[in-house]
Amino acid sequence: MGSESTFSAQKRNTGVLPTTVATAGRGRAASAHPRGRQMNKTFNNVKITILCGFVTILVLRGTIGIGNLVSTEAEAENQHLIEETKRILAEIRSDPTDPNEGVEQYLELNATFSLGPRNSTWNKDRKVWLRKNPQFPNYVNGRPRILLVTGSRPNPCDNAVGDHYLLKAVKNKIDYCRIHGIEIVYNMAHLDKEMAGYWAKLPLIRRLMLSHPEVEWIWWMDSDALFTDMVFEIPLTKYKDYNLVIHGYQDLLFEQKSWIALNTGSFLFRNCQWSLDLLEAWAPMGPKGPIRDEAGKILTANLKGRPAFEADDQSALIYLLITQKDQWMNRVFVENSYYLHGFWEGLVDRYEEMIEKYHPGLGDERWPFVTHFVGCKPCGSYGDYPVERCLKNMERAFNFADNQILNLYGFRHRGLVSPNIKIIRNETVPPLVIVDQFDIRHSMRQGSGSRS
Amino acid sequence: MLDRLLNPRRARQFQRLLRNGKVTLLCLFLTVIMLRGNLGAGKFGTPEKDLDELRETFSYIRKRVEPRRVLEEATVVAHGQQQATDSTGSGTNNYAEFDITKILKDEDDGVPEFKRDRSQPYSLGPKISDWDEQRAEWLKNNPNFPNFIAENKPRVLLVTGSSPKPCENPVGDHYLLKSIKNKIDYCRLHGIEIFYNMALLDAEMAGFWAKLPLIRKLLLSHPEVEFLWWMDSDAMFTDMAFELPWERYKDHNFVMHGWNEMIYDQKNWIGLNTGSFLLRNCQWSLDILDTWAPMGPKGKVREEAGKLLTRELKDRPVFEADDQSAMVYILATQREKWGDKVYLENAYYLHGYWGILVDRYEEMIENYHPGLGDHRWPLVTHFVGCKPCGKFGDYPVERCLKQMDRAFNFGDNQILQMYGFTHKSLGSRRVMRTRNETSNPLEVRDDLGLLHPAFKAVKVSSS
Numbered sequence: 001m002g003s004e005s006t007f008s009a010q011k012r013n014t015g016v017l018p019t020t021v022a023t024a025g026r027g028r029a030a031s032a033h034p035r036g037r038q039m040n041k042t043f044n045n046v047k048i049t050i051l052c053g054f055v056t057i058l059v060l061r062g063t064i065g066i067g068n069l070v071s072t073e074a075e076a077e078n079q080h081l082i083e084e085t086k087r088i089l090a091e092i093r094s095d096p097t098d099p100n101e102g103v104e105q106y107l108e109l110n111a112t113f114s115l116g117p118r119n120s121t122w123n124k125d126r127k128v129w130l131r132k133n134p135q136f137p138n139y140v141n142g143r144p145r146i147l148l149v150t151g152s153r154p155n156p157c158d159n160a161v162g163d164h165y166l167l168k169a170v171k172n173k174i175d176y177c178r179i180h181g182i183e184i185v186y187n188m189a190h191l192d193k194e195m196a197g198y199w200a201k202l203p204l205i206r207r208l209m210l211s212h213p214e215v216e217w218i219w220w221m222d223s224d225a226l227f228t229d230m231v232f233e234i235p236l237t238k239y240k241d242y243n244l245v246i247h248g249y250q251d252l253l254f255e256q257k258s259w260i261a262l263n264t265g266s267f268l269f270r271n272c273q274w275s276l277d278l279l280e281a282w283a284p285m286g287p288k289g290p291i292r293d294e295a296g297k298i299l300t301a302n303l304k305g306r307p308a309f310e311a312d313d314q315s316a317l318i319y320l321l322i323t324q325k326d327q328w329m330n331r332v333f334v335e336n337s338y339y340l341h342g343f344w345e346g347l348v349d350r351y352e353e354m355i356e357k358y359h360p361g362l363g364d365e366r367w368p369f370v371t372h373f374v375g376c377k378p379c380g381s382y383g384d385y386p387v388e389r390c391l392k393n394m395e396r397a398f399n400f401a402d403n404q405i406l407n408l409y410g411f412r413h414r415g416l417v418s419p420n421i422k423i424i425r426n427e428t429v430p431p432l433v434i435v436d437q438f439d440i441r442h443s444m445r446q447g448s449g450s451r452s
Numbered sequence: 453m454l455d456r457l458l459n460p461r462r463a464r465q466f467q468r469l470l471r472n473g474k475v476t477l478l479c480l481f482l483t484v485i486m487l488r489g490n491l492g493a494g495k496f497g498t499p500e501k502d503l504d505e506l507r508e509t510f511s512y513i514r515k516r517v518e519p520r521r522v523l524e525e526a527t528v529v530a531h532g533q534q535q536a537t538d539s540t541g542s543g544t545n546n547y548a549e550f551d552i553t554k555i556l557k558d559e560d561d562g563v564p565e566f567k568r569d570r571s572q573p574y575s576l577g578p579k580i581s582d583w584d585e586q587r588a589e590w591l592k593n594n595p596n597f598p599n600f601i602a603e604n605k606p607r608v609l610l611v612t613g614s615s616p617k618p619c620e621n622p623v624g625d626h627y628l629l630k631s632i633k634n635k636i637d638y639c640r641l642h643g644i645e646i647f648y649n650m651a652l653l654d655a656e657m658a659g660f661w662a663k664l665p666l667i668r669k670l671l672l673s674h675p676e677v678e679f680l681w682w683m684d685s686d687a688m689f690t691d692m693a694f695e696l697p698w699e700r701y702k703d704h705n706f707v708m709h710g711w712n713e714m715i716y717d718q719k720n721w722i723g724l725n726t727g728s729f730l731l732r733n734c735q736w737s738l739d740i741l742d743t744w745a746p747m748g749p750k751g752k753v754r755e756e757a758g759k760l761l762t763r764e765l766k767d768r769p770v771f772e773a774d775d776q777s778a779m780v781y782i783l784a785t786q787r788e789k790w791g792d793k794v795y796l797e798n799a800y801y802l803h804g805y806w807g808i809l810v811d812r813y814e815e816m817i818e819n820y821h822p823g824l825g826d827h828r829w830p831l832v833t834h835f836v837g838c839k840p841c842g843k844f845g846d847y848p849v850e851r852c853l854k855q856m857d858r859a860f861n862f863g864d865n866q867i868l869q870m871y872g873f874t875h876k877s878l879g880s881r882r883v884m885r886t887r888n889e890t891s892n893p894l895e896v897r898d899d900l901g902l903l904h905p906a907f908k909a910v911k912v913s914s915s
Contacts, residue, residue: 052478059486088850092623092857117891129894135909141596154881156626159547163625164618170632171648178645185640186633189868189883207871210893211903352561378547386543387550395556402650409669411651415559419616421651422565427578431672432590439673442594 093156106289107194113287115192115206115280122273126213136214138271140181144216144236146268148177149201149208151187152223152379161391162379168398169223175405176227179440182219198264198313199286206279209271218275222265223379225341225372226397230404231440232338232363234268242333243270244278247341250334257322259299259306262334263341264314265372274331281324285316338363344373348393351400351416360404371397392417408438552618574656574749576668576741583735587675597676599733601643602911604699606678608730610639611663611670613649614685614841623853624841630860631685637867638689643908644681660726660774661748668741671733684727685841687803687834688859692866693900694800694825695907696730701795705732706740708779709803710796719784721761721768724796725803726776727834736793743782743790747773800825806835810855813862813878822866822900833859854879870898 107113119125130138138145150173157163170186177184185208190196192203201220209218217236239245248262269275285295295311299319306315321328339347347368354367363369373394375384383390396416403412410425425434436442544550580586591599601607612635619625632648639646647670652658654665663682671680701707710724731737747757757773765777765784783790801809809830816829825831835856837846845852858878865874872887890896897903 052482056482056485059482084850088853089622092626092853116889119891119893125892125894133904135911136904137910140910152629156623160618160622160625161547161550161552163623163629164552167614167625167629167632168650170629170636171650174632174636174646174648178647183640184636186636188630188633188881189864189873191871191873191883211871213894214904355561381547382545383547385545387545387547388543388555391550391552392555406651408673409653411653412561412563415557415561417555418558419556419650420558421653422563423567424563424565426566430586431580432586432675435590435673435675441597 093158107287107291109290109294111287111291113194113284113291115203115283118280119210119276120273122210122276126271129213133214138214138216143181145214146182146217146219146234147185147208147212147215148173148182148219148221149185149187149204150221150223151185151200151204154188154190157379158381159378165378165391165394166223168394169226172226172398172401173221175401176230179230180233194287194289195283196288199283201264201313202279202283202286205269206276209269209275213271215271218269218271220264220267220269221370222372224374224376225266225370226394226401227369228342228347228371228397228401229360229363229367229369230401231361231444232367232369233444234340239268239270239333241331243272243274243331244268244328245333245335245340247336247339248334249336253318253334254322254325257302257304257318259303259315259318261318262314262321263343263372263374264317265374266341266370278328281328282313282317282320285311285319286313339365339368339370341372342368342370344371344376344393344397347371348396351396355400373397404440408435408440410434556617568654568656574746574753576665576745577672579742580672580738581735583672583738587733590675594676599676599678602909605643605907606698607676608642608644608679608681609647609670609674609677610635610644610681610683611647611649611667612683612685613662613666616650616652619841620843621841627840627853627856628685630856631688634688634860634863635683637863638692641692641902641905641908642695645677656749656751657745658750660776661745661754664741664745664748664775667731668738671731671737675733677733680731680733682726682729682731683832684834686836686838686856687728687832688856688863689831690804690809690833690859690863691822691825691829691831692863693823693902693905694829694831695905696802701730701732703793704795705734705736705793706730706790707795707797707802709798709801711798712796715780715783715796716787716791719765719780721765721777721780723780724776724783725834725836726779727836728803728832730802740782740790743786744775744778747778748775801827801830801832803834804830804832806833806838806855806859809833810858813858817862833862835859857881866900866902869900870903872896872898 130136150170152166157166173184176182187200187204190200191207192200195203205218205220209215234245244267246262246264246267252258252261269278284291285299286292292310295316296309299311299315300306300308302319302322303315321332347365348371358366360367373390376390376394377383378390378394399413399416399418406412406421410423410427411421412424414420414422591597599607612632614628619628632646635646638644649666652662653669654662657665667680667682671677707730708724708726709728714720714723746753747761748754754772757778758771761773761777761781762768762770765780768777783794809827810833820828822829835852838852838856839845840852840856861875861878861880868874868883869886872885872889873883874886876882876884887896
């Protein structure tokens, strides 16, 4: 390039030398086209610039791929992932009907429904079986064998939080039952198509009674009921002449005929013929379809305060006991001296007060045995109460109970709404001294007062 | 301008020089770029990598949020158009829109807290040296809590657990629920107690190490327990009839699924599995827990230990120390001290890797029967790597969840057959009758004899 400029310089010089006139002319020519030359120069510059720019872009595109600055590829993949996950979740949540099943057939209004073949010698059969099988006694360590039955639907809840509280509720039940030597059956199957929903417990209870003659008491508990007194034990000796123990109020039942006089969220059935008979008498209002709808109307008409909806097991039992009082009531114990079922609304705000003033083992309004979150329905999409109130208090009730379990291990929750725990007892004392003092099973045996 | 400073010729030369320089620089720049783009100049990397780095730095937050967004968005969309109406101050009744983490928070309730002395090296608790004697004394004084509940049948506590906060995956809690139901069923049949842990006992031993402080605490708090059976939350029982051969372990304290050659000869990091193991309640166990713990504390200790383990063990990828690799390392390097009391079981699937089992369930149903516990009918199907509670696992979500459903139903069928039912198929939640109801229910025996099995029988006192 240097040679070029010299060359052009020489050219210019030579251009200058020949004639002044020529120079003048050229100068005149040059001055006449200074714009021209300038334009030429500019044009050249622009050409070079464009060329260079073009090459740069080519090179950059080739190496970096500028078109992907917006990361459309990642976006597309994301979108695909979302679609896939959506599909999987929907498939898991749904309850696809079996194509071979055909249309759902509901029982006719006049059809009779039965839970199973009639059994009229159950007491005798059971006694014989127990005698033949001494290795499966109905009394263990002097206490009758209890089977706690609970359950939930086989498909995921409508929302993740529902399943989380089902899980916490089952942990709560496992803890109570481990301490008190009770076995648990967690049911996730619809044993009877027609008795779906809240009626599903009837065929289940009947099936378990007949399959487990060694079980003395079957205790049904709803999935939204939590144990909040880990020390309290059901005083079964009180019920030696009774076959059904249920929480409720006699006056609400017979005088007011209220639809919430009893609560079927937590009750005990003795394993005997009487119970099978009661279940059989209870069942007819249950079958899904026109029977349940019609029964619902009858119940709403006859029970105080009942809204209009299909027949539910609780209203049906109340109606049955009211109308056939003489047949059944002598064996039904309506319990309200402790909270075999404790309606959560009146209890959950007082937990701090209870911790301050009382101690576990009381089971009543001072320290409720069971806190039952009726109406919250966390497994569904909508409840009867504000979600925040329900979930916050379910968490509080869970932690209130969990503190009683963790006490043995020297831990406690950081407040009733916290999932985190803190150490409240250092390991300075020999561990077995702690066990004797704090293990609920040992303190119960010793008959000493329990600590919170 | 330059013309005024220098004489015209100089000025022109200077300008020329400048122009030349500019062109040279431009060409150089282009060359370098092309070379980088094609060859990648060593550790400076390619422009693509640069841009990726840049993108990552600036969209760090976006990237962090994205994986979570996938599942969250999917849930939101899957719910369709759930109306979000009731917001009249009393709060919504709609569970779909509520964020539970809003309400879960720590509070001070006045009960004083004890904190571990951080200046001391980590330990699970104060050293105990005479646990065997203490425990024997206690058992003598408490005959109502024997450590053997029947002849040759020790009292066993099955320990499992999960996080106290809702799963990040919207269906994770549902699978945890099914998993615990599965364990409840097995344990009810076999007379085993369950402890479901939902508390993080020690923040330093978080993650897979959380089981160590828990196990130690449970051993010391439950002297009546002879064997503690740890089981991961992603492991399911698939053989309800198989009873563990307790007599086989009467001289051992630690039973894990694994192979002697893979541990002692190969030092393979998957030579054993700590997702399902038995630990006897004795001094030896406390000692091995103390030996196991030091690699666990979160942070630098765990990172460094991870590097050591990757170096020392065969095939181990690079990540922080986990309890399983640590146990392999301990056994491989301290065999004389611990080896004689450790039983590496492989005659049955105390832990069964799901990948090789789940596709064969139908074949098993056709050819074999429950009670075998091994490859023909596995005792435990362990969904390693699926992480149903987390955002992402090591395997595709669909395969994991579908197979967990199948494994659950496979085990559940054995429970339902007691009552005369079975699942319509291994993939279906619906059940159907296999046995008609009779008016003599006690004469019916279930095929597997699980209603009143021998291993549940109570000691009959001679009258």
